Amino acid sequence: MGAKLNLDKLDLQIISEMMEDAQISYADLGKKLFVSGGTIHVRIKKLQEHGIVKGTKLNVDLKALGYDITAFVGIFLEKSSLYDTVAKDLRKIPEIVRLNYTTGNYSMFIEVVCKDINQLRFVLHDALQKIKGIERTETFISLDESFNRKVEVVQDVA
Amino acid sequence: MGAKLNLDKLDLQIISEMMEDAQISYADLGKKLFVSGGTIHVRIKKLQEHGIVKGTKLNVDLKALGYDITAFVGIFLEKSSLYDTVAKDLRKIPEIVRLNYTTGNYSMFIEVVCKDINQLRFVLHDALQKIKGIERTETFISLDESFNRKVEVVQDVA
């Protein structure tokens, strides 16, 4: 971590490729980007040392595992000073996978992933309502996810 | 892909572990879960063949790359039948990383990732306004992301 770091085009190309497929071998990725596998290795090591690359994660089809339902919930707080304590309580609910403190209409914004409508109802009506400091909530259930991708880190993609 | 598949506790434990760190070796993961590396290999192969595991992705610190700003935008459509054509246009904007069709207040809901406020302003005022069929939008800029995690696939985590 830390220190200033200049990333060149090769670094960004490596990140871009591996954001989609982290299993590609250094040799193959080197071929694709016209450098040796050793160079890929050195660059990735540098990116890891600087905390830009933090590891790899398994890409799991949550729908296939039965997690069919995604909902977004805007939360109004009684007082915005309650953010920290409410955040702590929200973190304890495993179905809540993301929490953001936001400008605009809502004080905070969460994403909920569930296996069925009953589980979602439980989270929204039982779990959330038990938390002190939440004034009210507005729920948006996702009927379809058109896309969910990573931001482009290089302009001219391979 | 396809076919019915029963996942046992070991399958879910493997998924759970590798969702956080996909680089762990089969031997090490086997030790952790009290089976051989060969068994881990067979299970992962099965999960891949059934489309539950779709590969691995690089875990990149986007903030370190300069992508500091995340915003959520609720979109009101003139007619909900315009969803498909608007979705197609939204997909062309690289800063828009996610699009969901939702119930509730908004017709659709997007997530935008940018390097600075100017880039966000460009997306919101120029890019979005050019798209036919959008009536109006409501923006929520994330001031802080308290957490962003995966759903729990096993109750008793290691």
Next chain:
DNA sequence: ATTGAAAGAGTCTCAGT
């Protein structure tokens, strides 16, 4: 289905450029 061992492939290090 799980195991352990052998074969094959990939990573990592390092001396040379």
Next chain:
DNA sequence: ACTGAGACTCTTTCAAT
């Protein structure tokens, strides 16, 4: 800073259980 080769580790296959 990049390369290629050698040492090492991991994946993959397979015969045995």
